[in-house]
Amino acid sequence: xxxxxxxPTHLIKTRGQQVTLRCSSQSGHNTVSWYQQALGQGPQFIxxxxxxxxxxxxxxxxxxSGLQFPNYSSELNxxxxxxxxxxxxxxxxxxxxxxxxxGYGYTFGSGTRLTVV
Amino acid sequence: AQKVTQAQTExxxxxxxxxxxxxxxxxRDTTYYLFWYKQPPSGELVFxxxxxxxxxxxxxxxxxxxxxxxxTSSFNFTITASQVVDSAVYFxxxxxxxxxxxxxxxxxxxxx
Numbered sequence: 723x724x725x726x727x728x729x730p731t732h733l734i735k736t737r738g739q740q741v742t743l744r745c746s747s748q749s750g751h752n753t754v755s756w757y758q759q760a761l762g763q764g765p766q767f768i769x770x771x772x773x774x775x776x777x778x779x780x781x782x783x784x785x786x787s788g789l790q791f792p793n794y795s796s797e798l799n800x801x802x803x804x805x806x807x808x809x810x811x812x813x814x815x816x817x818x819x820x821x822x823x824x825g826y827g828y829t830f831g832s833g834t835r836l837t838v839v
Numbered sequence: 840a841q842k843v844t845q846a847q848t849e850x851x852x853x854x855x856x857x858x859x860x861x862x863x864x865x866x867r868d869t870t871y872y873l874f875w876y877k878q879p880p881s882g883e884l885v886f887x888x889x890x891x892x893x894x895x896x897x898x899x900x901x902x903x904x905x906x907x908x909x910x911t912s913s914f915n916f917t918i919t920a921s922q923v924v925d926s927a928v929y930f931x932x933x934x935x936x937x938x939x940x941x942x943x944x945x946x947x948x949x950x951x
Binding site for chain 2: 726755757762763764765766767770777778780810812814828829830831832833835
């Protein structure tokens with residue numbers, strides 16, 4: 723069984739540019755969540771996708787957007803990059819409605835380290 | 840508001856020492872779920888344990904043990920006889936709907 727893979731692993735962008743991060747979910751998982759982890763902090767929930775629809779969103783501006791594809795892979799797009807967007811972006815896949823919450827079945831990828839200069 | 844506090848920013852111990860990582864949570868829910876994750880330098884979050892609010896039994900898994908106390912809203916994690924491979928950042932988290940609310944994490948450094 724394959725885990726969650728994210729690409730690229732590292733990325734450097736200039737302020738104002740746009741970026742797309744990619745995530746392939748674990749086999750059999752149809753829900754994908756994205757988290758932003760700034761240096762020295764805990765991960766913050768960006769949004770979740772289930773069946774290609776957004777299924778909950780954290781406190782992030784609209785320039786953070788996402789997509790989920792029929793094969794359950796996902797993209798995170800960030801427009802008009804700001805310096806504060808520099809962070810580790812983590813993707814997690816899961817099954818929905820897992821007894822007690824999807825968190826029981828979350829599998830995290832190793833993340834994409836985004837640096838905005 | 841749902842909140843998780845890990846007051847210990849960084850802990851350093853010598854190998855074979857026992858170490859306890861503290862976690863205090865706030866929630867408005869009567870049924871809730873708590874988690875611990877380990878984040879090694881490679882970056883991925885490794886699931887360690889899930890605990891639901893109606894099961895207050897403490898749990899032991901090898902060198903790891905967890906002490907859940909609803910009365911003090913705490914869910915502490917103890918590593919017995921620590922090893923260098925335990926060095927990582929450890930996160931406590933609370934399930935809020937369909938998302939995890941994480942604490943700021945505790946950096947554990949185990950020296951040989």
